[in-house]
Amino acid sequence: MGINTDLLHGYPVIDSHTGASSIPKYQASTFNSPALGTNRDYMYTRFGNPTIDALQDGLAKIADARFSFVFSSGMAAIANALMLLNAGDQVIFPIEVYGGTGAFATKILPKYGIDVVFTAYDQLANIEQALTPKTKMIYVETPSNPLLKVTDMQPIVTLAKAHDILTVADNTFMTPLYQKPLALGCDIVIESLTKFINGHSDVVAGAVLTNNQAIAEELSLFQKEFGSILGVEDAWLVLRGMKTMGLRMQQSKHNAQRIATFLQAHPKIKQVYFPGLPDHPNHDVHMRQAENGGAVLSFEIADADKARLNTFIDALQLPIFAVSLGGVGSILSHPATMSHACLTAKERAAQGVTDSLLRLSCGIEDTEDLIADLTQALAKI
Ligand SMILES: Cc1ncc(COP(=O)(O)O)c(C=O)c1O
Secondary structure (H helix, E strand, O other), X not given: OOHHXXXXXOOOOOOOOOOOOOOOOOOXXXXXXXXXXXXXXXXEOOOOOHHHHHHHHHHHHHHOOOEEEEEOXXXXXXXXXXXXXXXXXXXXXXXXXXXXXXXXXXXXXXXHXXXXXXXXXXXXXXXXXXXXXXXXXXXXXXXXXXXXXXXXXXXXXXXXXXXXXXEEEEOOOOHHHHEOOOOOOOOEEEEEOXXXXXXOOOOOOEEEEEOOHHHHHHHHHHHHHOXXXXXXXXXXXXXXXXXXXXXXXXXXXXXXXXHHHHHHOOOOEEEEEOOOOOOOOOHHHHHHHXXXXXXXXXXXXXXXXXXXXXXXXXXXXOOEEOOOOOOOOOEEEOOOOOOOOOOOHHHHHHHOXXXXXXXXXXXXXXXXXXXXXXXXXXXXX
């Protein structure tokens, strides 16, 4: 079956109790037990709920995963996955890892006796050099935020397997539709459902996916005992959003490819960062492990001082100016003052996050309208 069919029919989408065409919101914390010592399939929503299960089944289907666990945010999903580490372990992260993950790694993991190392993933040798006998996890995020740097997952997986190390991939930017890290040999995949999977900028949610039974058993325990489960209403909203994800992503990625090409040719644009462009430094690697360039791009305006940037941002009519990505409406962000504001200017400079860098998450608007909007805003500066 094709992905659009799978999104609608590839998992139990009809309510088995009532035949309802949309899995209902089982908005209940507890479930009546029929008699002493007997339980129905469900007992208490923190342990399991039919609406949450339906979402987990749907995510497992589209990610080709055996096991799927949803959480109250992408960060909760990441935190639960990192809690698979034990005291005395070491974990390796890319320098450009998502800020929340970086903060969890530096501020929380060391409290539990877990060593954290950050290195540049552009050379496999950097990761090899960071390995110690204590290394138990290599964490990957590709493409990176906001410069869309691509990490080749295959050699990392090979290295990790040779040393009995888990590979974890945050796949939020590409989504399971366009990149499948489990199929490339990664052990665990993180998805922030807040972004393209829900797709409507109205829910915060996350998921961890794996094919490994032992890992799944531990995650199942964490889901119950850390208790950061996804609420029923939000699970239902993500289920609903997911049904149209194939079509949404198709338009969003089409917009990104067209806009990246348009911006690259524009005289007022200094640089475009988008792995779907043939001259992206790792275009070939990206296209080997993903279906297309995705729907997020970044760009720098030439000679952009604060006033010019403000003029451009003010002039844009369509994208909202906000953090986050993956909504049906386009979202423009300024990483230096938004996602990367907690870094020092020096740290931002080391990563290449300049003050003139803007990130655009392409929504599903008509391509020509987005290009016309960018054209008129660029004309004003
Ligand atoms: C790549 C990536 N991973 C994880 C997260 C965290 O997800 P959430 O905001 O749903 O907690 C984000 C949020 O922006 C992200 O961009």
